[in-house]
Amino acid sequence: MLAVIATGGKQYLVKTGDTLKVENGRVFLNGKQMDENYIDSDVNTKPGIFLKDGQSALVEPGKFLVFGDNRDHSSDSRAWGFIEKREIIGKVFFRYWPIGEIGIFDKTKNTP
Secondary structure: OEEEEEEOOEEEEEEOOOEEEEEOOEEEEOOEEOOOOOOOOOOOOOOOOOOOOOOOEEOOOOEEEEOOOOHHHOOOHHHHOOEEHHHOOOOOOEEOOOHHHOEEOOOOOOOO
C-alpha cells in the first residue's frame, strides 16, 4: 500500500514504512528534504497537531497523507493526520492553477 502526499498538483508516492517529518519549516521524506519547487521559497511549512515539529510519522498500511500548497491558509494532514482510502472521494479531472497549466488534467503527465 502507498500513501500519497498530494500537493501543488504533484504527488509523492510514499510507501508503507517510510517516514515523513516537518522540521524548521521544511518537509522531509525518509530523512531527506523534499524538493517543493511548486510553492514559494518563503513558505514556512508549520507543524500541526498531528505532525509536530521534528517528530517523524511512520506511514502505516492503508493510510494516506495530504498536504496543501496554500499551507499558511489551509488545513491538511499536518493537523488531522492520516486519512483512509474510503475518505478520498472524487477524481482530479480539471486543473485551474497554475494558470499556465489550466485545462483537462492528464494523469499520464503528472504521475511519478
